[in-house]
Amino acid sequence: MASNRGVAYMGPGKVEVQSIDFPTLSIGSRKCDHGVILKIVSTNICGSDQHMVRGRTTAPQGLVLGHEITGEVIEAGRDVEFIRKGDIVSVPFNIACGRCRNCKEGKTGICMNVNPSRPGAAYGYVDMGGWVGGQAEYVMVPYADFNLLKFPDKAQAMAKIKDLTLLSDIFPTGYHGAVTAGVGPGSIVYVAGAGPVGLACAASCHLLGAAVVIVGDMIPERLAQARSFGCVTVDLKLDATLAEQIAQIVGVPEVDAAVDCVGFEARGQGKDSVVERPATVLNSVMEIVRAGGNIGIPGLYVTGDPGGVDDNAKIGNLGIRIGLGWAKSCAFTTGQCPVMRYHRALMQCILYDKIQIAKAVNVQTITLDDAPRGYHDFDRGAATKFVIDPHGMIAA
Numbered sequence: 001m002a003s004n005r006g007v008a009y010m011g012p013g014k015v016e017v018q019s020i021d022f023p024t025l026s027i028g029s030r031k032c033d034h035g036v037i038l039k040i041v042s043t044n045i046c047g048s049d050q051h052m053v054r055g056r057t058t059a060p061q062g063l064v065l066g067h068e069i070t071g072e073v074i075e076a077g078r079d080v081e082f083i084r085k086g087d088i089v090s091v092p093f094n095i096a097c098g099r100c101r102n103c104k105e106g107k108t109g110i111c112m113n114v115n116p117s118r119p120g121a122a123y124g125y126v127d128m129g130g131w132v133g134g135q136a137e138y139v140m141v142p143y144a145d146f147n148l149l150k151f152p153d154k155a156q157a158m159a160k161i162k163d164l165t166l167l168s169d170i171f172p173t174g175y176h177g178a179v180t181a182g183v184g185p186g187s188i189v190y191v192a193g194a195g196p197v198g199l200a201c202a203a204s205c206h207l208l209g210a211a212v213v214i215v216g217d218m219i220p221e222r223l224a225q226a227r228s229f230g231c232v233t234v235d236l237k238l239d240a241t242l243a244e245q246i247a248q249i250v251g252v253p254e255v256d257a258a259v260d261c262v263g264f265e266a267r268g269q270g271k272d273s274v275v276e277r278p279a280t281v282l283n284s285v286m287e288i289v290r291a292g293g294n295i296g297i298p299g300l301y302v303t304g305d306p307g308g309v310d311d312n313a314k315i316g317n318l319g320i321r322i323g324l325g326w327a328k329s330c331a332f333t334t335g336q337c338p339v340m341r342y343h344r345a346l347m348q349c350i351l352y353d354k355i356q357i358a359k360a361v362n363v364q365t366i367t368l369d370d371a372p373r374g375y376h377d378f379d380r381g382a383a384t385k386f387v388i389d390p391h392g393m394i395a396a
Helices: 047-053 154-159 161-168 170-180 196-207 220-227 242-250 280-288 322-327 343-351 357-361 368-379
Strands: 005-009 015-019 036-044 069-076 088-091 138-141 188-192 212-217 232-235 255-260 289-296 331-333 363-366 385-388
Touching (some): 047 368, 069 138, 088 154, 088 161, 161 170, 161 357, 161 363, 170 343, 188 242, 212 220, 220 232, 357 363, 368 385
Parallel strands (some): 212 232, 255 289, 289 331, 363 385
Antiparallel strands (some): 069 088
């Protein structure tokens, strides 16, 4: 039997690289003739993974992490028609069957058939169907013809792999946040959070033609990274309110569109910036978006948070000023990004040099054995997107 190794969650604050089973074309006791086995070219550490590693979800010990996967096909099931051995492919983090009502409507983030507990599934994630994660050397991907995005030229793909690896999640997710917030030519946009998804969203806002992209965060290095590709920034640790800082930039205390790229581990602002206040971002963006403006919410909110600040937060009940959003006729879009809605077009933008997304999010490649260090540095607020190179293919 061939060997395999993967990054496993071992309890709050701890991950380990362990020997794990080599994948087979099966789901439990059932054959998976519609699947493929991938040799992983690149697999990324995501902020959503970090929520689990911090102990802020109900993730079980031993869970193999990783839902951002790019790989080379080394085996295909007999029912796979269009994906071939040797293809380099991007794997949407949403696992989708392609057959249910939601998949046929393009809502691949809430497939009805791939998770017995609830709609929607993902690799290596708590409550998302039990699928083995891809921060490993090899992984199995089901429904390959439907899910996988094949790169048209292998050599070109490897030359741009640091950009293309972001198609599995954060680039489409950031773009989805911008699109659902209504960003277009001439928009003035506020992006909450300068982590990798926030930076990808800000870069997406530029791609969509925004006139001004304002990014808010509390970590100086992340704010500097946002400024490096043309964003204006606000420091949420300052005593000046978000509205006051926006007014200093654009003359009025409002924006056309806002995107929450922070999620449920949000902190307060100003003197409260050291205190966790999970509804802070949602309430602040409702205050500063114009009447009739939209709010995209790709930031993660969970139904179970053992580390929540109170009993309500532990089950996802937050003190949101929904009356303010209602009074302004705001539209809100939440939930997983349906990656397949966007990834082919975004691939073309990368291949034809319309965007340098790896530069925007500051991709740094690391080995599989360095994954625990990557998690540690990411948790400390590094202005970096860590991309794991399990086989040294990027380095080569």
